[in-house]
Amino acid sequence: MKYFEVTFTAQPCNEIVTDVLSALAGEIGFESFVECEGGVQAYVQQSLFDENALKETLANFPIPDTQITYTITEPEDKDWNEEWEKNFFQPIVIEDRCVIHSTFHHDYPQAEYDIVINPQMAFGTGHHETTSSILGELLDADLKGKSVLDMGCGTSILAILASMRGADPVTAIDIDDWCVNNSRDNIALNNISNITVELGDASLLKGRKPFDIIIANINRNILLNDMAAYAACMHKGSELYMSGFYVEDIPAIREKAESLGMTFVHHREKNRWVAVKFIM
Numbered sequence: 001m002k003y004f005e006v007t008f009t010a011q012p013c014n015e016i017v018t019d020v021l022s023a024l025a026g027e028i029g030f031e032s033f034v035e036c037e038g039g040v041q042a043y044v045q046q047s048l049f050d051e052n053a054l055k056e057t058l059a060n061f062p063i064p065d066t067q068i069t070y071t072i073t074e075p076e077d078k079d080w081n082e083e084w085e086k087n088f089f090q091p092i093v094i095e096d097r098c099v100i101h102s103t104f105h106h107d108y109p110q111a112e113y114d115i116v117i118n119p120q121m122a123f124g125t126g127h128h129e130t131t132s133s134i135l136g137e138l139l140d141a142d143l144k145g146k147s148v149l150d151m152g153c154g155t156s157i158l159a160i161l162a163s164m165r166g167a168d169p170v171t172a173i174d175i176d177d178w179c180v181n182n183s184r185d186n187i188a189l190n191n192i193s194n195i196t197v198e199l200g201d202a203s204l205l206k207g208r209k210p211f212d213i214i215i216a217n218i219n220r221n222i223l224l225n226d227m228a229a230y231a232a233c234m235h236k237g238s239e240l241y242m243s244g245f246y247v248e249d250i251p252a253i254r255e256k257a258e259s260l261g262m263t264f265v266h267h268r269e270k271n272r273w274v275a276v277k278f279i280m
Contacts, residue, residue: 130243133275146212156183202226210235220245231260243275
């Protein structure tokens, strides 16, 4: 997966400015943020990067008397397994029921669900708030014998847990061929045989039979754009779990979902990132 690293320098630089900057960048496709001296480093998939949208966002920055500049670089491709190990990527435990670790971990907690992930990219290990929130939702959901769709699957960590919890069949879709290949590797690592991984976007859903459960952990704009395609693949009683946006984005997400006939159930929040559940 190819990313751009965008380094934002803010003047003045404070927590409010960097929080707002990260929130606005998240709305236009950025998916990971690291505070740095004088600002924030942010990462966006090259295929999703829109510099015109970025310039417009900064031109309309809502905090007065704030100047923000940026530089764009392309991080070199790396062995991300080695990078995660070198930077102390630790196993993560979700709600004391699910442990996520890599093959290089030899000392990790035991849990009801044990997921092995070898991330061949910078993101997708379950540490991000959006991923861990959806994992928590899946641990609470009744998945036995239900068909599941994981849109924007990344490493397929969500699809893997769904399968482990009895979902069948499971379909995982991503627009990036690197994610598709990494997903297939991770599925094999976990000895799972009922997940089908496909390369593409929401246009692949046209004409599909309804799914019992749809998971979409992407970003606000893509969710708003693709939600009608999700709704077309849902029947009465189908559940939709979405994440990849902030708590202040819930009204826009909810308005769109309800216009498509869905009912809001609840949300969970971690550090202003949220996961929401709807039912058709």
